Amino acid sequence: MQPGALSKALKNGAIWGFIALELIFFSVAGEYLSLSDKAFMDYDNMLLLLKQSAPIGIIAMGMTIVMVNGNIDLSVGATFAIAAIVLLDSMTWPIFAGLGDWVIPVAWLLALAVGTLLGALNGLIVWKTGVDAFIVTLGSMLGFRGIVFMFNGENPTSHLNWTLVDFAEAEFLGLATASWFLLAVTLVIWFVMAKTVHGRNAYAIGDNREAAVNAGIRVGPHMMINFAIIGFLAALSAVVFYSESGSVNPNDGQLYELWVITAVVLGGTKITGGAGSVIGTFGGVIAIQLLRKGLGHIGADTSTVNLVIGLILIAVLFLDRQLNVKGKEELKV
């Protein structure tokens, strides 16, 4: 069991080691290559990084549950966009005209409710039809995007509410609102996955679904709840982000699913389910954001970021496989 334990420790610590490596690399490389004279590991820069991680990070927490559960959700980007539109559009609806600034919590609740319902709809379809989550959410990714366009065609939807912007731009104890949301969501989801019966059942279902069924866990409703959670979090991510920006394009959130899945896989969650941790995902989110920022810091453009992230994802998969090779006598199939 010794080599297995070593590889496990390596794997659990891998994402943090990778983050440390990134920090060192960008700090050193930044000395020579950076255009600005500010150090990379600047305190403000790191705080900004946390804030910028929030939109992807919040959704990634939901994706961790869904993937540990043995499913996947490709529709999060579209859910994100719908929630954003509901948030901004509803503030202009005549029925809420008399509410003043009280329209803000109403709009928030509406957006979150819509996200939760869309997620639950995915879950319900997966449960009742037995169609694979990949296909179900591939379909709803298209469908939800169609709904996004129904609001305003190809035009952006904008509404600036200054109270809302003030709230979103506020800082508390030095951290931006978005950062607080990311930390809070991480904490809550960590609690759910590590401490509650629901979370432990999620692992059991992803690990051995038949065993979970035999033990009497109601797999269908369980999965539906998890899809509702990821829908809620996609909406929450939109609420946090668009409270500040105030304008949403119908194509916003596209490719979010890919970024989110990348972060989750980098964080060590097994694609087939049953294993993964919220803390690891948090590391994955930070690692990706560091990479984007760091490459920008040393003067690389978006193209390099895409290239590097793609290759790192593959490299992680490769390393994971090498660490799990059982030895020479293994059956070659």
Next chain:
Amino acid sequence: MATVTKQQIGSVLAKQGILIAFAVFMIAFTLANPKFLSVDNVFSVVRSSAILGVMALGVTFVVISGNLDLSVGSMMSFSTIVVLDLHDKIGPTLAIPAMFAMTLCLGAFIGFLVGYLRLNSLIVTLGMLSAIHGLTLTYSGGQNMDIADKDGTWFSIFGQGTALGIPVPILIFAALAALLGIVLTKTAFGRKVYAVGGNGTAATFSGIRRARTVFSCYLISATCVATAGLIQASRSLGSQNTVGQGLELEVLAAVILGGASLLGGSGTIFKTVIGVLILGFIQNGLLLLGLQFYVQFVVTWVIIILAVWLDIAAKRGKLWSPIA
């Protein structure tokens, strides 16, 4: 007895459901708008579906072999940009084979990772989606790519030309579909693709070189992507870096609509073509009815889920899933 016939109807519906749905749908739209089934309209639909269709043919091989390819969209952008760039630098005669060679290298890389190293194809191609996009941006320097002399090149023939009164993209799509259909159903290689996707372990125990088979499927996919890129480049003679973005999922939708299982081992070229045409005709039909393009997204959503649902319902003999 009544229940038996009902079951039989159910199973016929489920087995040929996609064809029946296609027919019903075509009739309904034709009744709503007679122009729908006119030669001009059909040509225009098939021509605009050709790029998606050619890519779907290759992805069908990958999916039957039990894998996924999410990188075809960004790979298509890559080949479009490369061929447009090389067109002005080394001329179309050399640009086309050079672009095919480069695209095939990417396909070979993916095939190596998935086939020989046995890495999960979803994550590998997800990574490649991002990596190839980065590669394309680096190659083009983030700029749009345009051919300098748009009127003086024969390069436009692949996207804009016609032969025997039929648009060339349609001919390419049809010829490739026929060729790959024959490869899949009539050759030893095709048989191996089904075996590897149906049960990779049993295929290995039968002496089939699984890695080589999967690798070849990705090469075929890359060849199709390069062909699609060629049509795209030739049609517009200029392109953005993101021309193929999102196509990977539309392609997959067409393949799934054709009834290929993501678990591998099932699917046919013919059904994929039907899947592609359904997507194309829905888009066109809804536009003819005066509906916006985005309505087709919602319709596609419903159709994909219904199609896959009926397919697996027929296999398990029950409409609702047994999940507790």
Next chain:
Amino acid sequence: MTDTKPILHLDNIVKTFPGVRALDGVSFSVMPGEVHALMGENGAGKSTLMKVLGGIHQPDGGSIFMGTDKVTMSGPLEAKAMGIVFIHQELSLAEELSVAENIYLGELPRKSLGRVNWARLSEQTNAILKKLNVGFDAKTRVGDLSIANQQMVEIARALTVDAKAVIFDEPTASLTDAEKVVLFDVIADLKAEGVGIIYISHRMEEIFKITDRISILRDGQYQGTVATAETDEEAVTQMMIGRKLDLSRNASHHDLGDVALEVRGLSCGKLYQDVSFEVRRGEVVGFYGLVGAGRTEIAETLFGLRDPSSGQVLLDGEEVRIHSPADAIARGISLVPEDRKGQGLVLGMNCRDNMTLPQIDDLKAGPFVAEGAEIAIFDLYRERLDIRTPSWKQQAGNLSGGNQQKIVIGKWLSMHPSVLIVDEPTRGIDVGSKSEIHKLLRELAAQGYAVMVISSEMPEVLHVSDRIVAMYSGRIMRTFTSDEVSEDNLIQAISGIKSGQAA
């Protein structure tokens, strides 16, 4: 036991699946404090019956009584709530979770906010583990345990609730003798507490050691219940298969040819060590041993699926290195694998395509596959092996186990191998097909094939082999000729008892 009422009573249970009557009027009762064996061949309906009892399948007819109450099992949780606990044969554990979480899967103790009560969980679990006398604790990850210890975790589940009836499905398949003793103690404890136990096993010696009564199923039909003390193995076997077991030795002898396959000092890591044997043309060599003795791994090595760490393989006297199944096939080795559905067949493919898969590259008409030649091959072996299928277009997955196995055998015979390896050729096959396959193996040898038969069934090995290689824990203990072998010395050899050597 005459004074008590049955704790569990099944009355006339019927269960049909499309085209199959899986259970046809099965009735039997389990008394409190009784160990009740349920026996029958594979496919006799034991597992279907257990699924009905566990609420996974609903019966189409008949009733289940707990005590005097008629009950309906609507799911595994209801069954458990009523005190019926299953110990599954296939491990149904979540490897990433801890031992405690697995034992209490589906009913973790809760605190406020839906939290798991970890303290109570480990306390309860450790109490149970102490009873089982195992060397791991509640927090151990199940994936880190040996298969036998995982089986103990499965067994520990039975002790979590106030069980009225516990069903053990082949619990000893992967246990060592020492672990078996612990298991039997657990069963004795449960029995003393008045729990009714249903014990499913193929191992006669266990059945006769620990059970009180035996109920027998054949082809979904109830054959009767007998008191263990008043019967013997032969009578039970006869009820199971409907006729007397043919324990005869291989009688036919024919002249042996040259050595086709020779193995010298072959080792593969921890799987098996220093294995040497030879197989002549015209000879059937049986490999007998317990599960995990290394027999299948030798076959896989010869077929190029594993790389040996040392030793030589000689074909027709010439040393060869086999790196892949394609190599093996090219050198005339065929392997009918152990797991028919997982390794032998592509279930979604039709019968013809399955049969011609290994030689598909050679069946060519121009660039295409020669379908005519394929159909000819299929028809030849359909006739020769009496494969019952309406047409070659039938999906392999739709055939019965016996016919599926014949497709796999036909697939490899059509390769005209010089060495044919068959691994568990009759597992899960009905009795009729079984003897046909035995006959076939003898015929093949007579035609000059060199045949290796790996089997865990003693009658089968005795019946078909010219020589028998007995293996224990990765080593060859002894090689018997068909004249030397007796049931006793064979069992001694595969149990690792050396004294057989002197005999």
